[in-house]
Amino acid sequence: MSVFRMIFKNTLRHPLRNFLTMLGIAVAVSAFGLLRTVLTSWDAAIEVAAVDRLVTRDAVSFIFPMPLAYAEKIEKVKGIETLCFFNWFQGVYKDKQNFFPRMAVQPDRVFSVYPEYILSPTELEAFEKERKACVIGESIAQQFNLKLGDQMTIEGDIYPGNWDFIIRGIYKRRDEKVDGTQMFFHWDYLNERMNQVAPGRANQIGWIVAKLSPGANPAAVADEIDNQFKNSSTETKSETERSFNQSFFESYSAIFTAIRIVSVLIIGIILLVLGNTMIMSTRERTQEYAMLKTLGFSGQNLISFIAGESILLSFIGAMIGIVLLYLLVQVVSAVVPKQFFPVFFIAPSTYIITFSAAVALGFLAALQPVMTTLKTRIVDGLRFIG
Amino acid sequence: MASMNGAIIQVNNVKKSYYRASIEIPVLRNISLAVPDGEFLALMGPSGSGKTTLLNLVAGIDRPDAGEVNVGGINIAALGESELAQWRSRHVGFIFQFYNLLPVLTAYENVELPLLLTKLPKKEKKEHVEFAMNLVGLSDRKENRPSQLSGGQQQRVAIARAIVTDPTIIVADEPTGDLDKISAAEVMMLLNRLNTEFKKTIVMVTHDQRAAEKAHKVLHLDKGDLEPEVRS
Numbered sequence: 001m002s003v004f005r006m007i008f009k010n011t012l013r014h015p016l017r018n019f020l021t022m023l024g025i026a027v028a029v030s031a032f033g034l035l036r037t038v039l040t041s042w043d044a045a046i047e048v049a050a051v052d053r054l055v056t057r058d059a060v061s062f063i064f065p066m067p068l069a070y071a072e073k074i075e076k077v078k079g080i081e082t083l084c085f086f087n088w089f090q091g092v093y094k095d096k097q098n099f100f101p102r103m104a105v106q107p108d109r110v111f112s113v114y115p116e117y118i119l120s121p122t123e124l125e126a127f128e129k130e131r132k133a134c135v136i137g138e139s140i141a142q143q144f145n146l147k148l149g150d151q152m153t154i155e156g157d158i159y160p161g162n163w164d165f166i167i168r169g170i171y172k173r174r175d176e177k178v179d180g181t182q183m184f185f186h187w188d189y190l191n192e193r194m195n196q197v198a199p200g201r202a203n204q205i206g207w208i209v210a211k212l213s214p215g216a217n218p219a220a221v222a223d224e225i226d227n228q229f230k231n232s233s234t235e236t237k238s239e240t241e242r243s244f245n246q247s248f249f250e251s252y253s254a255i256f257t258a259i260r261i262v263s264v265l266i267i268g269i270i271l272l273v274l275g276n277t278m279i280m281s282t283r284e285r286t287q288e289y290a291m292l293k294t295l296g297f298s299g300q301n302l303i304s305f306i307a308g309e310s311i312l313l314s315f316i317g318a319m320i321g322i323v324l325l326y327l328l329v330q331v332v333s334a335v336v337p338k339q340f341f342p343v344f345f346i347a348p349s350t351y352i353i354t355f356s357a358a359v360a361l362g363f364l365a366a367l368q369p370v371m372t373t374l375k376t377r378i379v380d381g382l383r384f385i386g
Numbered sequence: 387m388a389s390m391n392g393a394i395i396q397v398n399n400v401k402k403s404y405y406r407a408s409i410e411i412p413v414l415r416n417i418s419l420a421v422p423d424g425e426f427l428a429l430m431g432p433s434g435s436g437k438t439t440l441l442n443l444v445a446g447i448d449r450p451d452a453g454e455v456n457v458g459g460i461n462i463a464a465l466g467e468s469e470l471a472q473w474r475s476r477h478v479g480f481i482f483q484f485y486n487l488l489p490v491l492t493a494y495e496n497v498e499l500p501l502l503l504t505k506l507p508k509k510e511k512k513e514h515v516e517f518a519m520n521l522v523g524l525s526d527r528k529e530n531r532p533s534q535l536s537g538g539q540q541q542r543v544a545i546a547r548a549i550v551t552d553p554t555i556i557v558a559d560e561p562t563g564d565l566d567k568i569s570a571a572e573v574m575m576l577l578n579r580l581n582t583e584f585k586k587t588i589v590m591v592t593h594d595q596r597a598a599e600k601a602h603k604v605l606h607l608d609k610g611d612l613e614p615e616v617r618s
Contacts, residue, residue, distance in 0.1 A: 009490040291486040296475020378447040
């Protein structure tokens with residue numbers, strides 16, 4: 001018999017109680033992991049944003065358009081390698097619930113500016129050639145069971161009318177942090193229709209994403225762009241894509257803080273659940289621990305027995321919790337609208353933090369029972385009636 | 387083990403009191419006692435007379451307020467906690483009234499328990515356990531848990547656990563106190579055999595006159611004082 005076998009046998013002593021404890025830990029671990037996944041998935045949107053891309057938009061608000069001519073002027077600024085302009089199209093695909101970002105773009109440039117969206121040369125060529133062609137992300141293709149050659153009709157809202165598209169490309173993501181839910185189509189297609197039905201809205205662009213040349217100073221380039229349009233009717237604001245995303249997400253900081261607080265509370269719940277079980281177990285075994293001390297088992301031996309059991313419980317609970325977390329994330333990823341979480345995946349750090357926290361809590365939960373057991377005199381322990 | 391004046395256990399002027407709500411309750415008053423090697427000593431007395439306290443002092447699981455407890459030439463009252471724990475694991479075998487077996491372990495594992503503290507090879511551990519289980523006549527119940535054994539059998543497992551490390555002394559606190567007459571007789575025969583055949587020094591606390599009759603010597607404690615009664 002080994003010390004581990006003894007720990008294992010003690011863990012099986014109250015199967016129902018310990019099963020419920022492990023289940024409690026598992027649920028708490030999966031909840032903690034899920035909240036962390038929410039945070040890391042939001043963070044991923046910031047992290048994936050490049051620092052060598054500048055976003056230029058109307059200085060007042062993102063929703064106001066800029067003249068098309070701005071793109072030509074910005075392209076001439078030193079330090080810019082290439083750029084692509086965008087218009088937010090929105091619209092409804094079959095149902096309002098089916099949200100995913102839809103944007104009018106320059107088809108020959110968008111994939112140079114965003115190399116993390118991987119499109120095969122054949123598909124790119126087909127996309128560029130056809131006015132009504134569009135490219136969708138692999139996540140959208142999977143979600144709506146769409147394939148190359150399929151027709152998509154989008155009902156416009158910002159840009160009214162029915163808009164027909166043919167899928168000529170399905171882009172792949174460079175890694176799991178990259179958003180696979182975008183739809184791109186020809187800006188010319190949008191502009192032509194606007195020329196016909198609402199000429200006042202033609203030749204306008206939403207924002208410009210410029211890829212910087214290697215070694216270019218983003219702040220200096222941004223200043224130069226914005227200075228060009230200073231005191232004009234449409235002033236601009238340029239910033240790196242990362243700071244653009246950061247400022248966008250800052251508006252949700254209260255939600256993030258709340259999620260972080262709840263995560264800490266969940267850690268506390270794990271500690272209470274496990275601590276309660278360990279306190280009950282060691283109290284019931286007061287006589288046994290006194291007997292073990294009588295036989296010559298040292299304080300260190302008793303710490304091994306008690307902390308070992310507590311860590312084993314939290315270890316198994318954490319393992320079950322991580323399996324639950326994996327399943328939960330699959331479910332959440334499938335059912336939660338993509339506008340909230342374009343990417344939703346469990347970061348490796350979440351596995352490590354969740355698992356380490358659970359095991360560390362296993363040790364912490366054993367502290368009080370260990371201290372009580374060590375302090376109890378043998379003669380008192382042997383006389384103890386639980 | 388070396389003995390002083392032929393006595394393996396030498397208790398000198400030991401005092402022990404307990405405190406209840408800061409009121410001192412003397413339990414042992416200036417007790418002195420010598421137990422020769424190979425002795426089978428029974429301590430008797432009414433409840434609260436201090437016999438279990440004296441046994442605990444001799445076994446090194448409690449400390450005197452004053453005086454010395456020498457076992458095998460070592461003043462155990464002067465040892466630190468971890469040294470004392472080590473000393474107990476090597477030199478003392480314990481038998482409790484309520485057996486104090488671990489319910490999750492089999493009889494074999496319960497007997498093996500004290501050997502976890504030794505560095506004996508696995509094979510030798512097995513030999514020790516099997517010898518002890520044979521000695522108490524339970525080699526066919528090795529895989530049974532305590533709940534599957536009778537009270538007498540559980541006490542025999544406890545005796546096997548007490549002797550598996552081949553201790554210098556065996557201390558037994560009311561070993562027949564929870565047993566029926568037949569089981570009690572079996573347990574006493576076993577203790578007697580350990581004393582006569584294996585020359586183990588045994589100190590036993592008992593209320594049971596029949597159990598005490600198996601001892602070589604019976605000492606009576608009353609209100610913390612010792613009254614000797616020697617029997618041949």
